[in-house]
Amino acid sequence: MPIEVNGKTLETDEEGYLSNLNDWEPGVADVMSKEDDLELTEDHWEIINFLREYYEEYQIAPAVRVLTKAVGKKLGKEKGNSKYLYELYPYGPGKQACRYAGLPKPTGCV
């Protein structure tokens, strides 16, 4: 199902992930989060930006532990846990936040 972002039509797969990762722009996260009735705050964007930086370097989403550790370092220890991430992204940080960030969905037994 394609999505409309700033006048452009972007292809997504059956699960709503961008088909072409290079299509990403911040507007993608805005459009996707609106469909989920989720309002993106600065806290959400911290996660999205980290995911994108990590993906740029390693070509994969970070492990949950890597993500929580990075969040803990940046935003304070009390936020460095998966509970905090699930509060931000109730569908799961790995899947929902990755989708907003334009990353492919993590596959496997996760």
Add this chain to the structure above:
Amino acid sequence: MAKPDFEIPELKLDTEVPALKEGTMAHSSPFIAKPEHQEPLGFPGELVEDWHDRAIGKMGDLLGKYRGLQVYLDSCVKCGSCTDKCHYFLGTSDPKNMPVGRQDLLRKVYRRYFTFAGKYFPWLVGAEDLTRETLDEWYSYYHQCSQCRRCSVFCPYGIDTAEISMAAREILDDVGMGQKYCNEIIAKVFRIGNNLGLPEPALADTLEGLEEDVLEDDGVDVKYPLDVKGADILLVTPSADFFAEPHVDGLIGYGKVFHEAGLSWTLSSHASEAANFGMFIGSYENMRNVSMRIREAALDLGVKRIVFGECGHAWRVAYSFLNTLAGPFDFLDPKYPVPQHILEVTHDLIQRDAIKLDPSANDDMILTFHDSCNVARATRMGPKPGGQFTIPREVIKASVNRFVDMAPETIHDSTYCCGGGGGLLTDDLMELRVKGAVPRMDALKRVIEEDGVTHMAAICAICKSQFTKVLPYYGMGMDMIVSVHQLVSNAIVLGAKK
């Protein structure tokens, strides 16, 4: 947790056999594989034009290759023993999720094309032509079987529905109707080395992070080595252990056990996956190709032993098939079983008093244990029959003070599947996964209410991920599920044996 668009079953303390509701799960069907998921596995990219003849030809081919398949298709006497044994039937009420109902979907076509009575008097023996609708029905219901083999324990003829479901999936793959989840993952293993698609630099970074964490938390320099030539042990573990929680806490535990016992070990970036989804799709060739990576890594690194981490179906492939698929392993040290399970290693060290555990470290928990279907019904651990049941429990009991088993009809070789096994651990099958978890959730609820159980330990990456996802649907916390080696990790006294 996603908002469900289906009804969540109400938990009872004992699972009840539901009244039949025909077709309640006929809509359940996972995403079809795209050409880029199919072709690397040697399957056609999309449904082929001559699907009918090709499917019948493939069925004939499989009947010739796997004699068990023909016996299973011939020998059912409709006694009814299996009807209430499948977790998916118990959770969905759909009669096609009764093992016999599921088998009959393939059996009716087998009879029509491969038996005398079915060829000439199809109406007398329930034989039916293969149609396009049959393919869709196979696709739906053979992706509602987690190949857990509980039904086969209760079948007086030992008919193994898993073998039938694997054959059906192989026929579907062969006509171009593969399942996206499994086939995308297998293609990733061939391309990158693991189910996740975790490249070597990301794996190295993740392992370094674990070393930092353990040093910070325990003050001990435990190593998580990667691609170390000349190490004694190659650890092959599911890639979920690098990525997800509570899996990674188990991996931390394996490392501490090796460290404390002074064993030399390494992970491999080439064989950075224990899982072998080739089994789920019934494809010998793909299962073999995935397995060969382990042999290649073992040879390349020059190890003496191969040890598998906590992964249910991987242990089935390893224990039952690895030697045939990727052997002989005559280059390994013959003093040790090939391959070995990490629980066998840890159990042996505990028996020999070579590691010290302080179970009071887990006093904030009361544990129960979920036997993983593939470990329980297709493998063994240790030298004695039933070791696959006793060894995990003995390791848990050495690591915690309070342990309670769930109801006897739900553990050991009667264990229920977690609801996500056999290649069904995908979001597009969430309704099936939530409903299929009912018998395990019922049994868990009873020990929570009666014995105050707070956590359930598991030894399979699929079980751990499935429960983490499904527990919240039933009002329980996702962090109730723990790795067995996470308990070991908490309890092990580092430096005690120096």
